[in-house]
Amino acid sequence: MSEAAPQKRRARATPKGRQLDPLARDAIAALLGDRPRRRDLLIEHLHLIQDAFGHLSAAHLRALAEEMRLSQAEVFEVASFYHHFDIVKEGAAAPAAITVRVCDSVSCMLAGAEDLISRLDSLVDPARIRVVRAPCMGRCAEAPAAMIGKRAVAPAEAAAVADLAARGETAAEISACTGLDAYRADGGYAVLDSCRAGARTPESVIGKLSDAGLRGMGGAGFPAGRKWAIVRGFEAPRLVTVNADEGEPGTFKDRHYLETDPHRVLEGALIAAWAVDAERIYIYLRDEYPAIHAVLTKEIAALDAAGLTAGCGIELRRGAGAYVCGEESAMLESIEGRRGLPRHRPPYIAETGLFGRPTLNHNVETLYWVRDIVDRGPDWFADQGRPDHKGLRSYSVSGRVAAPGVKLAPAGISLNELIADQCGGMADGHTLAAFLPGGASGGIFPASMADLPLDFGTFEPHGGFLGSHAVVVLSDRDDLKAVALNLLKFFMHESCGQCTPCRVGTEKMVALLKAGNWDEALIGDLEAVMRDASICGLGQAAPNPVRSVLNFFTEAPS
Numbered sequence: 316m317s318e319a320a321p322q323k324r325r326a327r328a329t330p331k332g333r334q335l336d337p338l339a340r341d342a343i344a345a346l347l348g349d350r351p352r353r354r355d356l357l358i359e360h361l362h363l364i365q366d367a368f369g370h371l372s373a374a375h376l377r378a379l380a381e382e383m384r385l386s387q388a389e390v391f392e393v394a395s396f397y398h399h400f401d402i403v404k405e406g407a408a409a410p411a412a413i414t415v416r417v418c419d420s421v422s423c424m425l426a427g428a429e430d431l432i433s434r435l436d437s438l439v440d441p442a443r444i445r446v447v448r449a450p451c452m453g454r455c456a457e458a459p460a461a462m463i464g465k466r467a468v469a470p471a472e473a474a475a476v477a478d479l480a481a482r483g484e485t486a487a488e489i490s491a492c493t494g495l496d497a498y499r500a501d502g503g504y505a506v507l508d509s510c511r512a513g514a515r516t517p518e519s520v521i522g523k524l525s526d527a528g529l530r531g532m533g534g535a536g537f538p539a540g541r542k543w544a545i546v547r548g549f550e551a552p553r554l555v556t557v558n559a560d561e562g563e564p565g566t567f568k569d570r571h572y573l574e575t576d577p578h579r580v581l582e583g584a585l586i587a588a589w590a591v592d593a594e595r596i597y598i599y600l601r602d603e604y605p606a607i608h609a610v611l612t613k614e615i616a617a618l619d620a621a622g623l624t625a626g627c628g629i630e631l632r633r634g635a636g637a638y639v640c641g642e643e644s645a646m647l648e649s650i651e652g653r654r655g656l657p658r659h660r661p662p663y664i665a666e667t668g669l670f671g672r673p674t675l676n677h678n679v680e681t682l683y684w685v686r687d688i689v690d691r692g693p694d695w696f697a698d699q700g701r702p703d704h705k706g707l708r709s710y711s712v713s714g715r716v717a718a719p720g721v722k723l724a725p726a727g728i729s730l731n732e733l734i735a736d737q738c739g740g741m742a743d744g745h746t747l748a749a750f751l752p753g754g755a756s757g758g759i760f761p762a763s764m765a766d767l768p769l770d771f772g773t774f775e776p777h778g779g780f781l782g783s784h785a786v787v788v789l790s791d792r793d794d795l796k797a798v799a800l801n802l803l804k805f806f807m808h809e810s811c812g813q814c815t816p817c818r819v820g821t822e823k824m825v826a827l828l829k830a831g832n833w834d835e836a837l838i839g840d841l842e843a844v845m846r847d848a849s850i851c852g853l854g855q856a857a858p859n860p861v862r863s864v865l866n867f868f869t870e871a872p873s
Contacts, residue, residue, distance in 0.1 A: 333405075335381055339374035343382055352383045355670075357652035361394050362602075362633050370401040370409050396654040396811075397635030398449075399602050411442065413480050416449035417471070418460045420564035421755065421787055422713040423451075424801050426458035426470070434473035435461075444480045450638060450805055451564040452603045455713035455787070456720045465605035487605040490574060495617040498578040504623060506686050507582050510589050515689070517547065517590040524685070526693035528705030532568075533558055533641070533678030534753070534782040534852075536771040539685075542675065546665045547591045549673035555588045556669055556676045557598040558646055559607075562638035563754035564805060565785030568709040569679035571721040573600075573607045576683075577614050581629070583682030586689065588627045591675050596629045599646050602636055638809035642851045643676045645811065656813045657851035678783070680709050701727030704770045712738055714788035715745040727768035734765075734788065745790035749868070753782030755802045756856035759795065759863040778862055795868050799860040800828040806857040817854025820845040824861065835865055 346363055350356065360383070364375050371394055380390045394400045401410050415435060419428045435446045454460035457469035461476050464485025468476055509515055525540030546553060557580070561569045572580060584596050600608055611631050618624050637655045640646045644658035647669045668674025688696045697705040704727030713719045717739035724733055730750055734740060741747055747762045752769060758779025767773050774780050789798065807821035823841055842858040849855045
C-alpha cells in the first residue's frame with residue numbers, strides 16, 4: 316500500500332497579526348494629512364489621534380503603524396509607555412468621554428486631594444465622566460488641582476469641577492502673556508540681533524554667563540557658561556533642547572515664566588543656539604500645560620513670520636505624562652519618538668545627544684535669564700545674591716504658608732526669611748516643622764535647618780539637595796510618614812521600569828511604608844541598592860524622603 320501524498324499547506328490570505336481596517340486607515344490618513352511620517356513624530360501623531368477620538372483604539376494604532384511604516388509592536392510600546400495615552404483593546408469599551416484628573420501629589424495631598432477625589436466620585440456620572448488620580452500638575456500653589464480634559468482648575472472644589480465636567484467645559488483657558496510686539500517694544504530680541512550682527516562674539520557671551528554664575532535651574536545646577544563651551548567644542552551640526560517638562564512635585568516656576576513672558580525664554584534659547592552654532596531648537600513641553608502649548612504655538616509662528624528664526628527653526632514637542640522625561644536623555648528619547656528611557660552615560664548628551672548630535676540642553680528658567688545677563692552684564696545678576704551666593708533664584712513655594720507662589724529672591728536666602736519676607740508667614744494655625752527644599756527627591760529637613768541658605772551645595776552634606784528650588788513647607792499638623800509614603804508612591808508610579816533597582820526598589824519601599832515597617836537596617840539595604848545601581852536620578856534619589864525621616868525625625872517611625 317503506497318503512502319498518502321503529503322497535503323500542501325494553504326497559503327494565508329492575509330499576513331499574520333492584526334489586520335488593517337480600511338475605515339481606520341482612511342481616518343488616520345486624513346487626520347495626518349500632509350504631515351511628515353517621520354519616526355520622531357510618532358508621539359505627536361499619537362496625540363493627534365488621542366485628541367480627535369479621546370482614546371487610541373487597536374484599529375487606529377494598526378493604521379498608524381501602516382502610515383508610518385513601523386511595526387505594530389513599535390507603535391504599541393511607545394503608546395503604552397506614556398500615562399496620557401488611553402489604549403483601548405479590541406472589543407473593550409472606550410473610556411468615558413470626559414476625563415477629570417485630580418493631582419494627589421504632596422502639595423495637593425496637604426490641601427485635601429483625597430477628599431476631593433472621594434466627593435467627585437459621588438458627584439459625576441461615570442458613564443460620561445471618569446475621575447482618575449494624577450501626579451503633580453504644576454499648580455501646587457493653588458492646591459488642590461484638577462484638570463477637566465485640557466482645562467486646569469485650581470484650587471479645585473468638587474461641586475464646581477463636577478459642574479464644569481457635566482457641561483463639557485474641557486478646553487484650555489489661555490491667560491494673557493507678553494506677545495511678540497509688546498516684547499520687542501520693550502527691547503526684546505535686541506540682544507539676539509546684536510549677536511547675529513557681529514557686535515558680540517560667542518566667547519564673550521559665554522564669558523558673561525560664567526562671570527554671572529548662572530547655573531542650570533532644572534536641578535543639577537551645572538554652570539551654564541561651561542556647558543555652552545563644552546557643546547561648542549564638539550563637531551557640528553549641533554542642536555539645542557529646552558526642557559519644559561517640570562514634573563517634580565512642588566515645581567511650577569517654569570509654567571509661570573512661560574505663561575507670562577514666553578519670549579524672554581525663546582530669545583534666551585535663540586541666543587544659546589547662536590552661541591553654540593546650533594541649527595535647530597526643540598522645546599519639550601509637558602502635556603499638563605495645554606494652555607502654554609497654545610501660546611507657544613502662536614508665538615513661535617509669530618517669530619517665524621518676523622524672520623527671527625531664520626537659520627534656526629524652533630520645534631515644539633508635547634510630552635505625554637512621564638516624569639522620567641524630565642531626565643535629559645529620557646527627554647531626548649521621547650523627542651525621537653521612543654519610550655522615555657534614560658540612556659547609559661557616557662557618552663553625555665553634550666557629545667552625543669538628540670539624533671546623535673552634540674546637544675545643549677537647558678531648563679526654562681536658565682534661558683529666561685540669558686538676555687538680561689548679556690545685556691546688563693554679569694555683575695547685575697551675580698551681585699543680587701547673598702554673600703558667597705551668586706544671582707537670583709525662582710523658588711516655587713507651596714504647602715503651609717499664607718501666600719504660596721513663585722518667589723523671586725536672592726540666591727542663598729534662608730527658608731525662614733523666604734517665609735517671612737515673601738510668603739506672608741505661615742498659614743494660620745500652623746507652625747513650621749519641616750520642609751522639602753528641592754521637591755519630592757530633595758529630602759525632608761527639620762525646622763531647625765530653616766536658617767541654612769537655600770542654594771546649591773547646602774543640603775548635599777545632609778543627604779538632600781535644592782534641585783529645581785521647589786520648596787514645600789510642612790507644619791506641626793502634618794504626618795511626615797504619610798508625606799514620605801506619598802512621595803514614594805509618586806516615584807513608584809513614575810519609574811520607567813528600565814532598571815530593576817528602581818522598578819522593584821520603589822515598589823518594595825512603598826510596601827514597607829504601607830505596612831508601617833520602618834526597620835532602618837532593612838530600608839538601608841534597599842536604599843543602598845537603589846542608589847548604587849539605578850541608571851538615573853529617579854531611582855538614586857527616590858529613597859531621600861525616607862532617609863530624611865529616619866535621620867531627622869526620630870519620633871516619626873513607629
